[in-house]
Amino acid sequence: DQQVKQNSPSLSVQEGRISILNCDYTNSMFDYFLWYKKYPAEGPTFLISISSIKDKNEDGRFTVFLNKSAKHLSLHIVPSQPGDSAVYFCAASANSGTYKYIFGTGTRLKVLA
Amino acid sequence: AAGVIQSPRHLIKEKRETATLKCYPIPRHDTVYWYQQGPGQDPQFLISFYEKMQSDKGSIPDRFSAQQFSDYHSELNMSSLELGDSALYFCASSLTRNTEAFFGQGTRLTVV
Numbered sequence: 629d630q631q632v633k634q635n636s637p638s639l640s641v642q643e644g645r646i647s648i649l650n651c652d653y654t655n656s657m658f659d660y661f662l663w664y665k666k667y668p669a670e671g672p673t674f675l676i677s678i679s680s681i682k683d684k685n686e687d688g689r690f691t692v693f694l695n696k697s698a699k700h701l702s703l704h705i706v707p708s709q710p711g712d713s714a715v716y717f718c719a720a721s722a723n724s725g726t727y728k729y730i731f732g733t734g735t736r737l738k739v740l741a
Numbered sequence: 742a743a744g745v746i747q748s749p750r751h752l753i754k755e756k757r758e759t760a761t762l763k764c765y766p767i768p769r770h771d772t773v774y775w776y777q778q779g780p781g782q783d784p785q786f787l788i789s790f791y792e793k794m795q796s797d798k799g800s801i802p803d804r805f806s807a808q809q810f811s812d813y814h815s816e817l818n819m820s821s822l823e824l825g826d827s828a829l830y831f832c833a834s835s836l837t838r839n840t841e842a843f844f845g846q847g848t849r850l851t852v853v
Contacts, residue, residue, distance in 0.1 A: 659839070660839040662841065662842070664844075669829065669847070669849065670846055670847065671745070671747075671831050671833075671844035671845050671846045671847050672784070672831070672833075672844045673844070674841050674842070674843055674844075677841055679839075717783060717784070719842075721838065721839055723838065723839045726796075726797050726838075727772055727774070727789040727790075727791050727796035727797045727838045728774065728786045728789050728797045728799060729774065729786070729833075729842055730786065731776075731783045731784045731785075731786075732783060733783045734783050
């Protein structure tokens with residue numbers, strides 16, 4: 629039962645354009661969401677997070693949007709750079725006595741120079 | 742800034758052997774998480790600890806055990822290793838729950 633899904637396994641974007649990575653979740657108890665960037669054989673690197681009390685959070689080139697009614701979040705990267713090429717994971721947690729983050733299946737982003 | 746430290750980075754073991762993976766969280770972080778990532782898969786939650794007590798358990802085999810010590814470092818003990826245990830094992834830490842979790846570089850375990 630995949631509670632966090634990233635339906636696009638891969639995405640290619642031209643350098644300088646916007647990259648939009650999507651994530652859907654099924655558990656309505658999730659109230660905190662994170663995005664991670666991962667290179668092969670390395671640990672995930674934290675990018676940005678958002679709490680369910682917000683619908684948008686911005687940090688430099690990265691913006692995360694949360695649509696609670698649709699159980700959907702997205703990560704926007706503007707402008708995209710070749711160094712952004714990596715696998716991106718969204719993750720979710722529930723502030724209900726649990727201590728774990730559930731990861732999505734990942735989207736491989738390739739930014740073309 | 743200090744990050745999450747995992748050791749060893751690489752480990753090769755034979756079937757039925759045991760392995761111990763270590764994790765040193767970021768100072769003042771009280772929560773530690775362990776994840777397993779197989780080839781082409783997303784990280785799967787194994788177990789977590791909050792203030793040295795086990796707080797959550799995921800898809801962790803009975804052959805595996807873990808604990809968090811008084812200095813907050815954690816160890817994942819794996820016994821009767823199987824070929825299918827070959828994976829990347831990540832540790833993460835956070836300043837309590839529902840905050841950013843930071844990951845270590847991982848331990849690549851290969852069981853032959």
